[in-house]
Amino acid sequence: MKTELHEELGQRRRKRNIQIVFGLFIGLLLIFTIFSNTLQSLALPKVRTETPTFGSMEHQLEGSGILRPLAEAKLTNPAGWKVSTIAVKEGDIVKKGQTLVTYDSKTAEREIQDEMAQLEKQKIELQSVQDRYIASTTEGDAMNLRSAGRDLETGKLNLGVQERKINELRDRLASREQIAAPFDGIVTKVNAVEGLASTGEPDVVLTNNSRGYRLELPIDAPLLTRLGIAPEEKLQVEVRALSDPQPKIIDGTVYEIADAEAHTDNSSGKQATIVQKIVRVKVTDPELKGGEQAFVKLVKRSRQEGRLISNEAIHQDREEKFVYKIEERKGALGNVFIVRKVRVRAAESNDKETMIESGDVNMNDLVILESSEPLQDGNRVRLQ
Template sequence: MEVVEHSQMKRKRTVKVAAAIFFGLLLVVTFFSNTFQQITLPKVKTVTPSFQELTFIIEGEGTLLHQNIVPVYDASGWKVEQIDVEVGDYVEKGQVLIKLDASTAHNALLDEKSRLKQQQLRLEQLQENYKLTAQTGDESTLRNAQIEMESLKLDIEIQERKIRTMQEKNESQATVAAPIDGVVTEVNATLGTSSNPGQPAVQMADLSQGLMWELTVDAELASNLEIGEEVSLYINGNTGQTVQATLEKIEDAGNMNSESGGSAGGEAANSPVSGKQLTFAVYESDLKGGERVGIKWEKKSGRANLTIPKDVVHTDNQGKYVYVVEEKKGPLGNQFTVQKRYVTLGKTDASKQVIQNGLLGEEQVVTESSEPLNEGERVRW
């Protein structure tokens, strides 16, 4: 009897050991299978949304231009004899810019003066003849002589007015003079040829109106700026040499590349975005225009908002979304899956995107992934 009981107990122990070994091996195989599967899952990096201010940055370089350009025309049609200025010269009002060859007009004036002298001599002769005729008493002859003299006197008056007009024209058009104090920005005249009447012979900048600089930025960045704000521009690449400028105008500039004209972001790099043209006014007596200027202007939003990196936002036909990692606890360890979270966007700067709705601030938002992701897909973290 004791032998039978001992044999039964031995079998039970054997069964228990076998079962333990079996379940142990099952656990080991399951563990290693799960571990191997984990290794093959996409690896992600995440970030937690945070409350931060936005920083708006304008960067760019360009050339100072004149606010008011005055065209100076030569309507004489005469050939250019001498050019007395070059681009960049400062000139005063009334100063001669170009001298013209008035020889043809001068000769024409001499011809007209000769014709006037001929008319005057003819009048003297008629007057002498009238005196002789008056002695005969022939009224008809006297009347005709009188009419001829009066007609000639009228011709002489016309000729005198013509000469005065030609003299005034010759004097006024013999040179092209500066109408204002300013700087010569363009010279179109050519020695030995007549100026094109439809093109300014010279163009001048009115320095009393100041200088300007134009810069195109994206519209979202411009929405944070105000007309009248003062900024510092650096001169000729030297950040230590600056000049004060005032933002005078903000105008539509059409579509632009998101990488040009300042940093604001909001879309993927190189995508077309709506642009605004900023016009800065510069009033500095030491500058003549044409200098290279640049700007690096930072402006804080003044209020902290829930933000994430702007390049983690994706788009589909339902709107804007981000991927978030969700954790599920299990007997063999925690599992992580990615889910789409649709969001409402606010403003953005060069690196941060404001989230108005869709996130609470505790989520783990995917910033990088070793492979393209799909909603509900398991990932390793």
């Protein structure tokens, strides 16, 4: 009886030992599996993500330039004649039509005299042809009459050509023998030198400060459209004078939008031609002198609303734009994060965000902004 009891107790101990060993084995197996998955997980690319936000796009314009007089005339003599007399100096206030500079026009006057002499010579020759025509009429010589008639008509045509040439020379002389003020204003620069011809610079620069000043801002045409800037638009202009460190805010008005030279953009990895415009703003203030530094900052929100993601998340290949988003899969040992490549179409963008048009990116999706390693569709990653 005791023997049987000892044998039964021994079997029970063996079974318990086997269970303990088996449990330890399973535990170690689980520990190694978890440790292995942890090591594998640590080796995966680490990514930084964000979720899309919903709203309108903020567009911002920042520009600067130098204030220039709105009414400014750079006057010079295209004939290249020597300066005879300078009637003004810098700072003078002049009236419209007032003479500013006169030029030595003796050569042009002699040319007109020579052409006048040629005209008188043609008139004498024409009288001789008229006499021949009258004689041919009296003699009844038909052939000489026709010849004299043709010479008479030719002489009249040459006479008309010569008279027009003289009138043109006189008009040119009248327009170039002096420079007159095209409007009331102030002489801001005199480059003319008595006795010398123009050196390429304007002989006189005339401005009219009472008409205000202009500020020119180069802007990309797409941004201009998104901002909705048009003629008569009111803008606040910050003006900083050299003599006054305190900036002054002045209301400006867009008075003209002109075409400008396009430029290329390679920021997306693909060369694109961007159309540019020049926005001209009129600024009026009695304290302005001209030459001040001016700044414009305008912020507007787009009328359209949509899903917004950071520009860091946008990639470009040969076909179109795309983003990487996270697909989460649940597993026995934890969740697995898979990379999915999603094509998107940009509706609008600024220097920070892009509004996308795609049903494949939802508001709760995690979109990858940055990765520790290059990614491909289907890669496993770990979240930062």
